[in-house]
Amino acid sequence: MDLNQITIESKATVLEALNKLNQIRKVSRLILFVKNQKGKIIGSITDGDIRRSLSLNQDLQKSVEEVCFKGFVHHFENNDFIDLSVYRAQNIKILPVLNNNGTLSRVIDLEITQSTLPLECMIMAGGRGKRLSPLTDTIPKPMLPLGGKPIIEHNIDRLISYGIKKIYISVKYLGEQIESHFGDGSSKGISIEYIWEDEPLGTAGALRLVDKFNSDYVLLMNSDLFTNVNFEEMYLLILKEKADMVVASTEYKVDVPYAVFETKGNKVKAFKEKPSYVYQSNAGVYMLKRSLIDQMTKNEYCDITEVMETLVQDGGKLVYDPILGFWIDIGKPTDYKQAQEFIKHFK
Template structure:
């Protein structure tokens, strides 16, 4: 949203404010921010503020500077994590973000935004998806439809809801279709840059092609996942554990249909009847320190698991954080069918 659409000069009238409020779309509360001659925000104005003024004197020509709420809640633009819970407790629906001169730079719609995470994201979307052929013969796997939009759009919309507005998409196979579909991201209020792989670079190699990430921590994820992961939980786990990298994990269960022996040589000491084993496995979503990218060879095939091994061998901190919710890796036709059935009932 253009901030000019939700700002109004202090000398404008209530009539003008009502007209402007009536044209607001796509935010959860009808609200304007009142500015002075220096474009400094001096207050907020809602339909409730106008209604109370009209009840008082029925003067629609009163200036909005007289009736606005000068004790409004705001935050300054910052690069650090912003916890939105305290604002939700105050029943705030729209939080303005101001610069040091108190000019309006952006807003946070708390009905649509779950968190504001200081992360940039790279989405890996260059794979061929052979196992899903013929569906992927003309369409890249991340653009396969899932409900009313492509697989990867579910992920991008989820990332946006966590306040992530700068994304890189690594592309190769049918990458022009992905670029055509999402464009530069402006239609969603974000920035998207494309990283083209001349040759397959694995699950982390494309990170080496970005000249300069502006954030200290980078979110990396596969573009063919269908999940409702809580990115805020993953981020806070990463920060609080002082990790070099955090990996989202999913539980993998193996049911053995027979008795399993515990033996010394051929002598059975004990056995478990039809045991189940549970493991935490890699879910294809990572947060890593930007400094780790220097370890990735430039424009060479390199998997994220290579970086994980390097961390472990050099006594770095690698943590995992279980996903609480659903997670489907859409690699095979049965996975895609499962995701299609799931979304019908979600």
């Protein structure tokens, strides 16, 4: 967002403020932030502030400095996690984030932004997608359309809504199409970098090809998921548990069509008629400490399950976070059809 669109000089008139408010787009609330000659934000002004001023006198030539609300709620920039629930409880819709000198650093639209996670992310998008052939004979699986945009774009847009601004995409098969579609990410207000795998490196090997991650924790996810996984919940969990890695999980139910015996030797002690068992299974979304990536060998095949297994064997802490919403792994034609039907009812 161009900050000039939502800032106004303190000496500007109320009429000028009205005209500028009418030009604001793609923001959930019409608001301007008033800055003095040094650029310091001294207040906010909405159409409500202007109406209240005009009800007292009909002077459209008043300066916005006289009309603006000087007790506006704001947050000071520290490039760290911001607990937005504190501001939502105050019914704040637009949160200005100020630099230490009081100038405007950025604004957070709480109607659009779920969180502000200090994370970088890698999306794995290099696979061939053979099970979806012939659909994937000329289109990489992550670019298959779903509800009017590619599968991978649903994931990127969700990452953006959680405040993630730096995304790496590991590509190989028809990766040029992905790179052409998203470019450097600037059209979405983020930075995208492409990691090309000369040879398949597994679900974790591409992480080591990044020169340096700048966040303490890194999010890794499959590109062919359609899910409303809560990334903030995962982040808070890994901090709370002081874990090395958290993996999102989904329930997998096994129905046994026969009676199952509980035995001792050859004696049946009890039995359950056609029982069902529910397991937490890997959902393809991981958050891990950057230090785990540093331990991987560059240009060597590595699956994330190997990292998880080694972590557990070495006494590290691996925790899981169940996805409470929806989750579809689009690996087969039936999965793709299910996702296409589901998104018709998705808002």
